[in-house]
Amino acid sequence: MPLSPWRLRLLIVALLTVSFLGALDHTVVATSLATIAGELGAVEHMSWVIVSYTLASTVLLPVLGKLADLVGARLVFLASLALFIIASLFCGLAQDITQLATARVAQGIGSAGLHLMPQTIVGEVTTPRERPRILSLIGAAFPIAILVGPLAGGLITDAWGWRWIFWMNIPIGMLALALAVVAVPHIAGRSARRFDIGGAVVLGITVTAFVLGAGWASAGGDSGVPVLVAALVAIVGLAAFIAIELRVSEPVVPLRHFANRTILFCIVLSTVIGVGLFSVVSYVPTFIQMAYGTSATVSGLVPIATVFGMLVSTLVTGSLASRTGRYRAFPIFGTSAAAIGLLVMAFLPAGMPLWVPMLAMGLVGIGTGSFMNIIVAVAQSAASRSDTGSVTATVSLVRQVGSTTATAIVGGLIGVGVTAGLPASLDAATLTPQAVAAASPAVQTQVAELYSGVLAPIFIGLALAYVVGIVASLLLPPGRLSDERDAPSTAAAESAIA
Structure with missing residues (x-):
């Protein structure tokens, strides 16, 4: 059933708000990274604040995409937003780099849903002809976040402290959640189909090895052995993933x-x-x-x-x-x-x-x-x-x-x-x-x-x-x-x- 014009406008506002929230979190932390690392006494490990988030958001993309097909994009979308809000709270409460990196993993998982589900929902509830216009409106959140994120991160850190770059997600996220509950229509899943757990696990290991290997390679130094191991894991993992996907009835990446x-x-x-x-x-x-x-x-x-x-x-x-x-x-x-x-x-x-x-x-x-x-x-x-x-x-x-x-x-x-x-x-x-x-x-x-x-x-x-x-x-x-x-x-x- 097509959405009425006002319902579609409300949906666009809700999805744009969520997309901007997710995109902003990619850019706002960079300005505050040195301050975060200094206060937590972990300058040598500060890259994990970014790596843990990026890795989690990358690895979970295909998993969340397949879950949306199985249980419905609305449920995955709301769950991702709720997880993102809760994880933002714990990021701001972190007392050491381990706690922060762990909370950032959860935040990255939620962010993957904030990035992916708006596009999926648009694909589910609109005609192919409508999608380019609506996706471009929602996609505008990304370049806007690139422009304002670093400046906002610096201003917030200087004015209130680095913890507020995470806590600011909570009121914005709650507003977005309220909008989403009202605006996002029910989208039926196909729950009778079985989730490809083996493919998801192997793909996660493969992508993790690939991303970490690329990062270690760029760092230089004595990273030759770790890079080689990561490359071997990625190659073997890719071969195993293809073999699994060819055999299962509902592959995580068809x-x-x-x-x-x-x-x-x-x-x-x-x-x-x-x-x-x-x-x-x-x-x-x-x-x-x-x-x-x-x-x-x-x-x-x-x-x-x-x-x-x-x-x-x-x-x-x-x-x-x-x-x-x-x-x-x-x-x-x-x-x-x-x-x-x-x-x-x-x-x-x-x-x-x-x-x-x-x-x-x-x-x-x-x-x-x-x-x-x-x-x-x-x-x-x-x-x-x-x-x-x-x-x-x-x-x-x-x-x-x-x-x-x-x-x-x-x-x-x-x-x-x-x-x-x-x-x-x-x-x-x-x-x-x-x-x-x-x-x-x-x-x-x-x-x-x-x-x-x-x-x-x-x-x-x-x-x-x-x-x-x-x-x-x-x-x-x-x-x-x-x-x-x-x-x-x-x-x-x-x-x-x-």
């Missing part, structure tokens, strides 16, 4: 998704986003500071331009896709624009005016945002309603794993390249923008050229990732999103790989 051309190329495009943009955006401010000699505040203008471009384009293209029903042109345009922006970054001479990299990275953001949420709607339209949760989770999972892995690789390459080429007067272990600013003009020029030289091939490599996205976009079956809730797009019936 491999039939990968036999559908529409879904397969949406998965490829989602991976491209994680690899091509999310892996490098956190390193861009350092690059700008070192290569352009700017302050930390000024260097933040470049990622802001990227995120703002993403925000505008996701809203515009989502509206256009819902109005026309056509979707294939948006990933073709988006991947092409992002590839051009990264190539411009690769060949920029050191010392160019700051507005040039801002425009280039803004183009990357515009390109990525133009198809980031549309591919979720297209993948949902190509799957059966009984697989809405699992296909949405799969698209999100590959993006997150791709981002984590590529971030580790990019960080490692930057570290190795800068250390190898650094002038003798500077120490890599204590290299800061302040140290470079205090050096002679000749050394500053050397550092600027070094960072430009190190980042250039990285930008080219990421541009090539978007070129893969261009190919995937061209291979994406053309079609029109349907106006009927249970009908697939016109491409879906022809999209199975023979």
Whole structure:
């Protein structure tokens, strides 16, 4: 039964509130990390505040997606929100790093539901034609959170203390929970089907090994053996997971998704986003500071331009896709624009005016945002309603794993390249923008050229990732999103790989 216009608006408000809450928690903690670690006396373990959260939210994505298909997205959504609120309380009450990391695991599990279930619910209660517009509105929470999160985290920590960056989730979460109880309709599950416990456990171990291995590899040092062990566990785990999924009647990640051309190329495009943009955006401010000699505040203008471009384009293209029903042109345009922006970054001479990299990275953001949420709607339209949760989770999972892995690789390459080429007067272990600013003009020029030289091939490599996205976009079956809730797009019936 379709929702009335006012009920749909209320649902969008509820889902947007929850999505913003989940997205904000990804960004607000980073500003307060040093303060948290210092007060808890665990500076050497402060990375676990982030790692425990990210790992839990990544591993649980496919599990929650499948649970939504079995017991209904509404139940999983409300349970995830309740867990997130309770975990936020305990994060603020933590007295040591172990307690905080444990609470962050629970918070990460809840956050996975806050990210995934709004998209799944939209896929369940709206027509394929409506989804791009609604998903773009809900998806706007992510770039907004990137813009305001670090600033909000710093202000809250300075004014009230770091514990309030977690406790602020409680009143907002309670409001969101009240809205969700009223706005989210009942969505019937398929509880007669059995949950794939073996597949979920093996997938969790595999993803954990993969993510940890990527993190250890980026850290360098004496991490060779742990990285090798993690890689072996991930390879064996992947093989075992595929074997399990081929045998069970209801796999946690149905491999039939990968036999559908529409879904397969949406998965490829989602991976491209994680690899091509999310892996490098956190390193861009350092690059700008070192290569352009700017302050930390000024260097933040470049990622802001990227995120703002993403925000505008996701809203515009989502509206256009819902109005026309056509979707294939948006990933073709988006991947092409992002590839051009990264190539411009690769060949920029050191010392160019700051507005040039801002425009280039803004183009990357515009390109990525133009198809980031549309591919979720297209993948949902190509799957059966009984697989809405699992296909949405799969698209999100590959993006997150791709981002984590590529971030580790990019960080490692930057570290190795800068250390190898650094002038003798500077120490890599204590290299800061302040140290470079205090050096002679000749050394500053050397550092600027070094960072430009190190980042250039990285930008080219990421541009090539978007070129893969261009190919995937061209291979994406053309079609029109349907106006009927249970009908697939016109491409879906022809999209199975023979």
